[in-house]
Amino acid sequence: MSVDFAVDRQAWRHLADAQVNVELDTGDMILNLGPQHPATHGTLRLVVRLDGERVVSADPVIGYMHRGYEKLTEFRTYPQVTTLINRIDWLSSFANEVPFMHGAELLMGIEAPPRAQYIRNILTELSRIATFLLFLGEMGLQVGALTPPFYGFRDREHVLNLIEAATGGRFHPNFNRIGGLKDDLPWGWVNECRNTMKVVFDACNTLEELVAENEIFQGRTRSIGIIPQEVGAGYGVSGSNLRASGVDWDLRRDGKPYLVYPDLDFKVWTHPDGDSYSRYWVRLQETREAARMVVQMLDRIPSGPIMAKVPRIIKVPEGEVWVETENPLGQMAYYVISKGATGPFRVKIRSASFSNVSILPWLLRGVYVPDVITILGSLYFILGDIDR
Amino acid sequence: MADDLEREQSGAAEEVSVEQQLARTDESAAAEQARADADEADAPPTDEQAPGEPRPLDDVEQELLARLERELGDGVVESADAFGMLVVRVKPEAWRRAAEVSKHELECDYLSFIAGIDWQPAPREGDEAGGDTSSPVQPTEMTFGVGGSAGRMQVFAHVQSTKHHWGVTLKTDVDEGHPHAESWVATYPGADWHERECWEMFGVAFDGHPSLRHLYLPSEFEGHPLRKDYPLLARVVKPWPGLVDVEAMPGEEDGNGAQPAAAEAQSADAQSADADEEESS
Numbered sequence: 093m094s095v096d097f098a099v100d101r102q103a104w105r106h107l108a109d110a111q112v113n114v115e116l117d118t119g120d121m122i123l124n125l126g127p128q129h130p131a132t133h134g135t136l137r138l139v140v141r142l143d144g145e146r147v148v149s150a151d152p153v154i155g156y157m158h159r160g161y162e163k164l165t166e167f168r169t170y171p172q173v174t175t176l177i178n179r180i181d182w183l184s185s186f187a188n189e190v191p192f193m194h195g196a197e198l199l200m201g202i203e204a205p206p207r208a209q210y211i212r213n214i215l216t217e218l219s220r221i222a223t224f225l226l227f228l229g230e231m232g233l234q235v236g237a238l239t240p241p242f243y244g245f246r247d248r249e250h251v252l253n254l255i256e257a258a259t260g261g262r263f264h265p266n267f268n269r270i271g272g273l274k275d276d277l278p279w280g281w282v283n284e285c286r287n288t289m290k291v292v293f294d295a296c297n298t299l300e301e302l303v304a305e306n307e308i309f310q311g312r313t314r315s316i317g318i319i320p321q322e323v324g325a326g327y328g329v330s331g332s333n334l335r336a337s338g339v340d341w342d343l344r345r346d347g348k349p350y351l352v353y354p355d356l357d358f359k360v361w362t363h364p365d366g367d368s369y370s371r372y373w374v375r376l377q378e379t380r381e382a383a384r385m386v387v388q389m390l391d392r393i394p395s396g397p398i399m400a401k402v403p404r405i406i407k408v409p410e411g412e413v414w415v416e417t418e419n420p421l422g423q424m425a426y427y428v429i430s431k432g433a434t435g436p437f438r439v440k441i442r443s444a445s446f447s448n449v450s451i452l453p454w455l456l457r458g459v460y461v462p463d464v465i466t467i468l469g470s471l472y473f474i475l476g477d478i479d480r
Numbered sequence: 481m482a483d484d485l486e487r488e489q490s491g492a493a494e495e496v497s498v499e500q501q502l503a504r505t506d507e508s509a510a511a512e513q514a515r516a517d518a519d520e521a522d523a524p525p526t527d528e529q530a531p532g533e534p535r536p537l538d539d540v541e542q543e544l545l546a547r548l549e550r551e552l553g554d555g556v557v558e559s560a561d562a563f564g565m566l567v568v569r570v571k572p573e574a575w576r577r578a579a580e581v582s583k584h585e586l587e588c589d590y591l592s593f594i595a596g597i598d599w600q601p602a603p604r605e606g607d608e609a610g611g612d613t614s615s616p617v618q619p620t621e622m623t624f625g626v627g628g629s630a631g632r633m634q635v636f637a638h639v640q641s642t643k644h645h646w647g648v649t650l651k652t653d654v655d656e657g658h659p660h661a662e663s664w665v666a667t668y669p670g671a672d673w674h675e676r677e678c679w680e681m682f683g684v685a686f687d688g689h690p691s692l693r694h695l696y697l698p699s700e701f702e703g704h705p706l707r708k709d710y711p712l713l714a715r716v717v718k719p720w721p722g723l724v725d726v727e728a729m730p731g732e733e734d735g736n737g738a739q740p741a742a743a744e745a746q747s748a749d750a751q752s753a754d755a756d757e758e759e760s761s
Contacts (some may be wrong), residue, residue, distance in 0.1 A: 105531055108673075163705055164712070325591075327591070328674075339642045341642040348564055411625075427636075440593060440636075442638070
């Protein structure tokens with residue numbers, strides 16, 4: 093040996109670096125994330141062009157699950173459409189049904205009775221809790237913590253049991269009818285729900301300690317994937333993702349009044365940072381807020397009928413209506429065009445995840461590969477909500 | 481069927497909680513007024529039943545329309561209200577300008593969606609749909625919705641303000657032979673995907689879009705599936721498996737358009753092979 097490495101360690105290092113740089117091609121590399129990747133919640137393919145560990149450009153490829161719901165609605169009657177729209181965002185199916193039913197009711201000029209409105213609202217918020225509990229646990233998984241998902245799944249199960257007890261379906265309740273609901277609540281459900289809300293508060297505390305306050309988690313998510321307000325709005329990012337960027341806009345409070353939200357006392361949480369951590373934090377607070385709302389509604393739920401008077405065969409008068417609601421994933425809206433037939437003429441489904449994900453090419457530029465996963469996780473999309 | 485019966489039984493009493501909606505306290509007096517107006521307009525159910533009856537614009541809508549008209553001039557063709565939402569139809573030449581005005585003058589910083597409409601009735605509806613209770617019977621002549629249309633194809637979009645919480649739906653006419661509209665990507669970056677979707681689903685090209693390529697469908701896909709003349713292939717290949725004969729309830733003359741007699745005649749040959757269906761009918 094001609095070089096004495098033991099004497100000059102620094103020289104050895106430079107030598108090694110020089111060698112590597114000469115022999116390796118440092119050009120861009122194209123990496124396919126997905127379509128089958130555990131962190132993508134389904135079949136989202138992300139074509140990322142990498143310079144080393146840094147993303148030069150990212151192009152999401154969607155449509156692996158495109159089911160053509162906008163076309164299918166034109167071949168269905170109004171009550172049948174419920175089955176389809178259940179499967180748009182399958183984690184909060186009940187919340188998908190509400191705006192469509194509300195739109196049909198507006199066009200028909202009927203209104204669901206107060207009790208039905210309350211039950212709808214309770215189940216909508218329960219869907220939100222179930223959706224967010226999954227997120228709050230799963231977000232730990234994105235940074236490599238294996239325990240939180242189990243807590244998330246475990247506690248979500250309590251909420252799903254409630255939804256199942258009331259509607260008969262864990263995932264696809266198909267419980268809304270034009271003018272009301274299919275059934276009333278079962279006996280003892282209100283008390284059961286009240287007990288479960290305690291579980292939810294506990295779950296939030298657990299996950300806050302376990303994930304949100306965790307130093308590693310904060311290190312991996314703080315100031316990662318920052319969405320500025322005006323960029324997020326321009327891309328149509330909505331819901332918790334936009335509120336995490338400091339936009340104080342919640343359709344439950346600011347949109348056209350729907351369900352019983354005007355009667356409820358709740359706070360809209362925002363976070364000024366706009367990074368992955370703030371998206372987690374906002375959803376954590378919103379889960380608690382949703383549980384508070386459910387408790388409020390359980391105290392006030394009126395008695396009475398659960399169905400308005402509706403004709404046996406539903407024909408919706410001619411007209412156009414735009415109904416938007418604050419779903420767990422963001423702004424869920426339907427633009428329903430009716431021609432006075434038993435089925436809709438055209439339904440434009442505005443799903444939240446579609447726009448939330450369309451910001452990815454902008455957002456992922458310049459981040460490191462491991463952060464791609466946390467950003468994807470923190471945006472929280474459901475593939476059915478993207479692909480419709 | 482059981483649901484329908486239940487619906488009749490339980491629908492005896494109907495209470496409308498308009499007061500609850502009106503008794504809402506909110507931050508903005510103007511917005512409150514707008515909502516109250518909308519509620520009042522919605523309250524009498526007879527109004528809803530009359531199609532095509534114009535509703536007056538409320539204060540917020542009038543202000544939005546005034547701003548649009550000030551900037552676009554005669555670019556604004558028609559405007560109307562649809563359940564508290566302002567619908568404005570603009571000329572195709574003013575489409576891109578409409579986006580800029582919406583973003584800067586109306587302060588609508590949030591793009592909700594861009595999509596297309598094909599106003600032509602689907603050819604397969606009507607007589608052919610007999611017996612297929614899942615198939616809604618649509619009118620056979622072309623009519624246009626709120627705001628009108630110059631022809632078969634339209635592009636419409638909804639923009640909203642995250643600050644003022646108002647929104648407006650903009651529509652523009654698109655030439656049927658050579659469908660194209662101006663792209664909004666320069667104003668709203670989120671228009672990218674929506675315009676790609678509209679392009680593949682309706683065949684509307686967007687001038688100035690950076691890369692119009694397929695979004696949902698495979699790149700070799702031919703045709704524009706959301707156009708009304710594009711058949712639902714699943715129904716072409718195989719008749720709807722849920723065919724049932726609808727008998728009118730006693731004392732009920734008005735069917736849902738699928739006449740029972742026609743249904744029987746059609747479904748008999750359509751499903752002679754399907755023993756299960758025969759039993760159920």
